[in-house]
Amino acid sequence: MLRYFTLVSLLALCRGFGSITTFPEGSVEPLPLKTNDAPKSRIVGGQTTTIANYPWAVSLQHEWEEYTYDTIHFCTGTIINKDWILATGVCALMIESENVTIRVGSDYFHEGGTVHEIEYAIFHPEFNETTQDYDLALLRLNTSLTLSNSVQAVKLPSLNQNYPEGTIFSMASWGASVFLGDMTTQLQYISLPTITTELCQTVYFDRITDRMFCSYEEYVGMCIGDTGAAAVVDGVLIGIASWDYACSSYGYPGVYANVSVMVDWITEVSSSSSPAPLFCLVAALAILLRSEA
Known part of the structure; x- marks a missing residue:
């Protein structure tokens, strides 16, 4: 079953959600x-x-009824603080169409630790989906993490x-x-x-x-x-x-x-308890305009 999932994932990831990448047409x-x-x-x-050696690592996952477990892992994230997770822009794009959650504090992506919902994502304002330049996004959690030996900010x-x-x-x-x-x-x-x-x-x-x-x-x-x-x-x-x-x-x-x-952008966004909705809208609009250019 895991091999079947990997094949399905490969087909999805080649469209943009993972480390396997395609090259722009004509390149x-x-x-x-x-x-x-x-x-x-x-x-x-x-x-x-063990997660105690890498306590900032989190699993980004979403539901899939045909999978062995209740959820499937599709990307990895990094704890910046108790409210924010750093991810790639490409991974964050999936949040728009899937019910994505994160699991923290566990050696395993399918069990243990605690599961948290994502409130919204903020993309780097220069993120380019095609070239994957400025490939960063910050994910705001619905509930704050409880820090421990297995849940720590990097x-x-x-x-x-x-x-x-x-x-x-x-x-x-x-x-x-x-x-x-x-x-x-x-x-x-x-x-x-x-x-x-x-x-x-x-x-x-x-x-x-x-x-x-x-x-x-x-x-x-x-x-x-x-x-x-x-x-x-x-x-x-x-x-x-x-x-x-x-x-x-x-x-x-x-x-x-x-x-x-790009650390100044990470610090600026993640230090805000509730970024202005206009900031999120402007960043999303800039990415949309570049993708259609």
């Missing part, structure tokens, strides 16, 4: 890294962990904080372990090194912007359900899993929203 298809270009390291990925970076090539970060999520493989019900973590923008652009060309950074490790990376997962260094958030090509198949880097260059 050049990505070219994989050559073996001698790929950085080598001894880090190990895909290991089981630490935010300084504005424009720089992390050089080869910086090792960790990321935890409930996404699929391999392309077209089974979803993982229990939280898994991986560790990955960053690579230079120039090297990443040899694969994805000019689609990589200053609001993104890339990582690569042979056969290790994000996949279905990992979008929105926090990339952290010593407990500090440096990025959010945004997109990749074919579940980080050999030669294809993962791409992350560069949080440090």
